[in-house]
Amino acid sequence: MRAITGFVGVLAIMLLAACEQPDEQAILEATPPQDIFAQAEGELNEGRNFNAGELFGEVERLYPYSEWARRAIIMSSFAYYQAAEFERSQAAARRFLEFYPNDEDAPYAQYLIALAYYDQITDVGRDQQATLNALQALREVIERFPGSAYARDSELKFDLAMDHLAGKEMEIGRYYLKRGQYMAAINRFQTVIDDFQTTTHVEEALHRMVEAYLALGLDEEAGKAAALLGYNSPGSDWYENTYTLMQTQGTSNGTEDRSFFRSIWSQVIRGRWL
Known part of the structure; x- marks a missing residue:
């Protein structure tokens, strides 16, 4: 009986304490x-x-x-x-x-959507859906709110995201190249050249194409890729590597100098191979 009485007493105290505690939701409302x-x-x-x-x-x-x-x-x-x-x-x-939609903070709202995608971009070894989503959202900021500070920053992030996608294509291309799947590699490198022209990966893409074409015995195609690289980036490390590669494995067989590339450049520029 004493146990029951004690339990009832404790329960009463708990209920009283609960009643005395303010309802946080009611206070908030x-x-x-x-x-x-x-x-x-x-x-x-x-x-x-x-x-x-x-x-x-x-x-x-x-x-x-x-x-x-x-x-x-x-x-x-x-x-x-x-x-x-x-x-x-x-x-x-x-x-x-x-x-x-027409509020002064609308550009910022769209920018936050883009940032949320941008911050989820993963390394090039993983799925790039977040990169694609970021590109789409960033472009919307640029096109809907041109001239705004958010548009300018979106342009920078857009270029970085494009560079990231190009890096993914390069990774796949190098994978194929190492395994002797040369045409598959060439297709990936060509995608970088065609679709990601403003990225930092174009020089390497052209060099890797030269490697792949030479491995296939397609010296003329290798020469075209080398010419484009030499025309656009004549002082780059990738061009120097390509020049050395063409000397040792290409049509020059180490017997011709850089005039070989100059002649190819002129033909490409004049459109004879286009």
């Missing part, structure tokens, strides 16, 4: 939007980015269509991005663009 917003900013300043994103989301939930909600949506996207919660960040940014 009674808090003005500017105060919740300030709390969220405080969390952000302390590096608690996810908590900040949640609080900014509460402003939007409790005070929809208000000016505070407009500000909170874009800030929640930023906070989630800082927390590496990329899907949440993009969802908030897309919501902002849906509700406020």
